[in-house]
Amino acid sequence: MASSLYSFLLALSIVYIFVAPTHSTSRTALNHRHEAKVTGFQIMLEHVDSGKNLTKFQLLERAIERGSRRLQRLEAMLNGPSGVETSVYAGDGEYLMNLSIGTPAQPFSAIMDTGSDLIWTQCQPCTQCFNQSTPIFNPQGSSSFSTLPCSSQLCQALSSPTCSNNFCQYTYGYGDGSETQGSMGTETLTFGSVSIPNITFGCGENNQGFGQGNGAGLVGMGRGPLSLPSQLDVTKFSYCMTPIGSSTPSNLLLGSLANSVTAGSPNTTLIQSSQIPTFYYITLNGLSVGSTRLPIDPSAFALNSNNGTGGIIIDSGTTLTYFVNNAYQSVRQEFISQINLPVVNGSSSGFDLCFQTPSDPSNLQIPTFVMHFDGGDLELPSENYFISPSNGLICLAMGSSSQGMSIFGNIQQQNMLVVYDTGNSVVSFASAQCGAS
Numbered sequence: 001m002a003s004s005l006y007s008f009l010l011a012l013s014i015v016y017i018f019v020a021p022t023h024s025t026s027r028t029a030l031n032h033r034h035e036a037k038v039t040g041f042q043i044m045l046e047h048v049d050s051g052k053n054l055t056k057f058q059l060l061e062r063a064i065e066r067g068s069r070r071l072q073r074l075e076a077m078l079n080g081p082s083g084v085e086t087s088v089y090a091g092d093g094e095y096l097m098n099l100s101i102g103t104p105a106q107p108f109s110a111i112m113d114t115g116s117d118l119i120w121t122q123c124q125p126c127t128q129c130f131n132q133s134t135p136i137f138n139p140q141g142s143s144s145f146s147t148l149p150c151s152s153q154l155c156q157a158l159s160s161p162t163c164s165n166n167f168c169q170y171t172y173g174y175g176d177g178s179e180t181q182g183s184m185g186t187e188t189l190t191f192g193s194v195s196i197p198n199i200t201f202g203c204g205e206n207n208q209g210f211g212q213g214n215g216a217g218l219v220g221m222g223r224g225p226l227s228l229p230s231q232l233d234v235t236k237f238s239y240c241m242t243p244i245g246s247s248t249p250s251n252l253l254l255g256s257l258a259n260s261v262t263a264g265s266p267n268t269t270l271i272q273s274s275q276i277p278t279f280y281y282i283t284l285n286g287l288s289v290g291s292t293r294l295p296i297d298p299s300a301f302a303l304n305s306n307n308g309t310g311g312i313i314i315d316s317g318t319t320l321t322y323f324v325n326n327a328y329q330s331v332r333q334e335f336i337s338q339i340n341l342p343v344v345n346g347s348s349s350g351f352d353l354c355f356q357t358p359s360d361p362s363n364l365q366i367p368t369f370v371m372h373f374d375g376g377d378l379e380l381p382s383e384n385y386f387i388s389p390s391n392g393l394i395c396l397a398m399g400s401s402s403q404g405m406s407i408f409g410n411i412q413q414q415n416m417l418v419v420y421d422t423g424n425s426v427v428s429f430a431s432a433q434c435g436a437s
């Protein structure tokens with residue numbers, strides 16, 4: 001049902017429904033400028049390692065390695081001492097999108113990141129730029145570029161803007177030494193055939209510590225005012241991620257296209273933290289392995305609103321799911337006791353727990369895994385939590401976090417329609433064949 005609805009929407013979206021009536025009682029004055037904007041479009045997403053001729057083992061190893069670095073960055077955002085010059089942001093991710101900037105439109109690819117807000121791309125003149133596959137954007141060659149005045153609300157939305165000759169300057173640091181710096185501007189961004197004027201972005205002239213081949217910038221999809229959904233004033237978006245190693249692209253629907261998706265149930269209440277308003281915290285009450293409800297106190301996943309610790313976020317850019325250590329150990333023990341197979345060391349591929357599979361695969365019984373959300377139980381398909389990185393081995397695609405925050409990662413979300421509805425403060429899930437039409 002959900003998947004046929006989804007196919008229908010995909011077909012619909014090819015016709016690109018856009019420029020619809022304004023719903024102009026917008027939430028904030030900030031967004032009045034986009035009244036006549038596009039109300040919905042589709043963006044194809046490609047895995048960062050797609051097309052690199054890597055084995056499944058290599059793909060997983062690389063994705064898990066990036067994911068564990070991301071976990072550290074996300075956790076560092078919570079611990080960042082206030083008063084430091086730059087804040088720390090997640091700043092990478094697993095999915096790339098194609099878009100264009102300026103007039104005439106210059107194509108580039110960028111990471112989609114649900115863990116940060118700023119939209120940025122490398123800009124000339126570069127003090128320091130990394131190699132990108134498309135020409136580096138030159139704002140002087142674009143008729144639609146404007147600088148952002150320091151008094152603008154979106155300049156003030158940066159955590160530590162500086163002002164130089166009334167040009168708003170930004171610095172975004174990513175915790176591991178990578179950093180982008182430059183001037184804030186406004187530009188026309190084009191997604192497919194849909195152009196949206198006056199989007200505020202960072203024109204990165206000094207970009208250090210970024211790996212190459214992973215796009216020419218980043219599109220923040222977080223909950224803060226600078227993110228793409230916030231600037232478009234859309235309160236709903238959805239994505240459907242194909243499994244790692246699939247050659248079929250994933251996709252992202254924004255605005256009215258996502259509005260017509262009613263995934264409904266199971267769902268989970270979105271909570272916004274005043275300490276890190278960017279993150280999508282969800283409401284998880286417990287976990288079951290097989291028929292066993294694990295003895296985990298629900299407070300293990302609760303956000304402490306007084307100091308911003310704890311909680312569980314949903315993220316597109318973290319590969320594995322990480323639970324706080326007590327909860328993870330409980331999951332791990334229960335799988336070991338229910339799966340009657342030898343435990344083997346899987347740490348070379350980045351997994352914590354692996355089993356040696358029986359020679360007759362029909363003897364392999366994988367217990368169910370259920371996430372008990374406040375809006376219903378999400379039973380994951382087994383391939384979303386047990387993965388075979390190589391023959392003879394199956395590994396649990398989960399791990400333990402160390403700083404008290406848990407993360408619902410992207411392997412667990414594959415082949416699911418995930419609808420982020422910030423207007424109703426809910427995220428809902430429906431199983432789907434992503435990328436199928």
Ligand SMILES: *[C@@H]1O[C@H](CO)[C@@H](O)[C@H](O)[C@H]1NC(C)=O
Nearest residue numbers: 044045046096097098109249
């Ligand atoms: C983005 O553009 C590049 C170059 O044209 C193309 O190879 C790639 O498949 C595109 N990716 C997506 C997700 O559309």
Ligand SMILES: *[C@@H]1O[C@H](CO)[C@@H](O)[C@H](O)[C@H]1NC(C)=O
Nearest residue numbers: 051052053054055056057058
């Ligand atoms: C892909 O990798 C395999 C093994 O590493 C190699 O044999 C093959 O030639 C590669 N194919 C391409 C198109 O590069």
Ligand SMILES: *[C@@H]1O[C@H](CO)[C@@H](O)[C@H](O)[C@H]1NC(C)=O
Nearest residue numbers: 129130131132133211212213
């Ligand atoms: C970047 O590209 C230039 C020109 O194509 C090349 O000479 C240089 O080696 C590249 N740098 C890196 C670090 O790959």
Ligand SMILES: *[C@@H]1O[C@H](CO)[C@@H](O)[C@H](O)[C@H]1NC(C)=O
Nearest residue numbers: 030033152153154186198200
């Ligand atoms: C662009 O948006 C800003 C608010 O951020 C607004 O002041 C300005 O008038 C807008 N410009 C155009 C051309 O719409």
Ligand SMILES: *[C@@H]1O[C@H](CO)[C@@H](O)[C@H](O)[C@H]1NC(C)=O
Nearest residue numbers: 264265266267375376424426
């Ligand atoms: C969330 O799920 C519950 C059932 O658990 C359902 O009653 C409710 O309508 C759903 N909410 C939304 C916004 O879909």
Ligand SMILES: *[C@@H]1O[C@H](CO)[C@@H](O)[C@H](O)[C@H]1NC(C)=O
Nearest residue numbers: 303304305306307308309310
């Ligand atoms: C944050 O608050 C929670 C609950 O009030 C408390 O248990 C925890 O120790 C606090 N953590 C820090 C780092 O202050």
Ligand SMILES: *[C@@H]1O[C@H](CO)[C@@H](O)[C@H](O)[C@H]1NC(C)=O
Nearest residue numbers: 344345346347348349350352
């Ligand atoms: C697993 O293997 C890694 C090396 O691949 C080693 O460092 C680690 O100690 C091993 N763990 C156990 C529990 O044997």
